[in-house]
Amino acid sequence: MSFLKFILKNPFRRKNSAILAIVGIAIGIIVIVALGGITEGLVNTFEDTIHAGGADFTVSGKETGDSAYGTNTISSNWTEKIANVSGVDEAFPIYVVLTSVGDDYMNTLIGIDPNGTALADISMKEGRIFEDNSSEAILGEIYAEDNNYSVGDTIDIDREEFKIVGIYETGDQNMAGGVFTSISKVGDLMDDEDSISNIYVKVDKGEDPQAVADRIDSQYGDNITTVTSVMEMTQMADMLNMLQASTWAISLLAIIVGGLGIINTMLMSVFERTREIGVLKAVGWSNRKILTMIVGESLVITIVSAIIGSLIGFAACTILGPQMGIEPLFTPKIFIQAFAIAIVVGIIGGIYPALKAVRLPPTEALRYE
Template identity: 25%
Template sequence: MGILQSIKMALRSIKSNKLRSVLTMLGIIIGVSSVIVLVAMAQGSTTNVTNQINSLGTNLLTVNTFGTNLAITQDKIDEISKLNGVKSVAPVISGRVEVKKDRTSAQVSLTATNSNYSSIKNVNVSQGRFINDLDNEYRQKIAVIGATTAQTFFGTDNPIDQYIQINGTSFKVVGVLESKGSSLGSSGDDVVIVPLSTGERLLKTTNVNQLYLQGKSQDQLDFIMAEIQAKLATMFPNQSDSYSVSNQQDLMNTMSSVSNTMTMMLGGIAGISLLVGGIGIMNIMLVSVSERTKEIGIRKAIGAKRRDVLLQFLIEAAVLSSMGGIIGILIGLGLGKILSSTLSMTFTFSSSVILMSFLFSVVVGVVFGVFPANKASKLNPIQALRYE
């Protein structure tokens, strides 16, 4: 008997026991759809994190020092900016300040920096302008505010050329930043940016412990990092534990490792339900063998070989699992689309994951169908014909 005929017999058997067939496939359906949805959710989360990291800046390197005795002076900043691979440098002093406008007040994140910050951190203004070198040179009391800060203190009014009180000092708003949303758990919109020289007075400190640097080339970031580390080693001898240099790729590698672990864990949990579905297929196929003992006896009596009976039951198990896999894929894709729109989450569907989950469901069906098929093929035709 050919494979095509065996498939037709398998479909006929499934059709004659619709409810039992659906219940048999249920484990496979749940398993496949779970794998697709959970892995798509994990990969979507990875995509979001990657985009957030990329939005932090282009060819970005960050230097941090720890402690007041390791403050980065202007002379040191000038030395670092002259390194071959460094395109621009933005020193930063940050802290929390109280901002007031009329009767509205709130605690806001303050960043004191220079004009390079805009290009290094990929920050753009939607209204007005960013701070410039003259603002720093003349200690201008001007501020560039984030989109959320603008909404909090000015509502629908135009903030440009209006004034806010920062820690009791009046500042003129010269720019509003484009909204960037939350990035790695912190909002980039609830912020006030002022010139570095002005921020030193506001925060009552001249200690710069953080630098943002832009490399000239993405391909040379590792070389530039080594160059900066060598320079810091000469600036702060025997204090290598008191400063750090990091880049986006380090952060992305760390996040990628975490995301891959999460994806594998979620896929593994969902894969367990596929194994449970396989056990369901084995149970039902064993019941089917018992119910069709006489049929098997008749087939063997008229010349069917053990191989033919084995193949028939294996094909039935494979057809059940593959049908469950196809239905599971459709449900998984549909459920992912629904969750994506209702929960505003990013789901990234991978054709390789979909194909692997389907093939795994078929393999599970065949593996768990071997025992019942083998039992059916070993039946003695005379005993099978006598079976009641």
């Protein structure tokens, strides 16, 4: 029998001890894989959420002015400049004006590209989004209710008739009382097609909104300013970091327990095989070979534990996760970490018993019954 086969088969000669050691390590691996998958799933869900609707931040004029946002309007060509900044996924301009709407002498009219309405963080309650460069508008639900407007009605905006094609809802109380239409149409009404009020910016998935905003400021900070709303995202990121730290703490505890189990198992193995080790030394096995054998047997047990624990952890999360409202996400990194930890535990757990074995004098070991 080759030395490698000897190492592979030897740990399972004492089946009960091997099974107990495997169970102990496997529990730790299950915890690592399961919590790792859950944490990755939460991180992915978090990123999808913060990038699913609403702008990450806005860009506006540098100087104060008399526009609806209290800043001077800026040239529309800034939209293309901002869109080309590294890390920016989308950039849509808006033009906000105060003008006559319906029976109101002054109300907020917001012009935006129809494709950019998602960045305005609004969703349609009734009807549809307006078409580009058309005399169509959508009303905030509060404004529609207060003024008894419905989809299909018409409304006068700056002395021009618009058809109401939708009612939108939003968590922003200021926008809930406003009116949206095409930005090109607002430009026509104001006779100012080259000006905009703000730019809604959406960053690429995985990018830090604050870092992208700082990048824009470093390039164009003399002319424009960025207004970020990343406090909530930062708090959520801190919560996820705490979750990841807790995951590692729980996993570490499980691994320590499993590691103590493997040390105990290997010590018992050395104790039970004292005479066998003495024979091996007597026939010429070196201390190095004895040490390699014991550590190798320990690694066999932990690697088998890693395989079993990974499979159980993956299966348990895949089956039970959706029932608890969690969509786990398993990446190669999780399994690499699990196997790396198992290997480290195997080496550490086997070294002490191996050192005990190599220190046994052959004559005393042979006398052991």
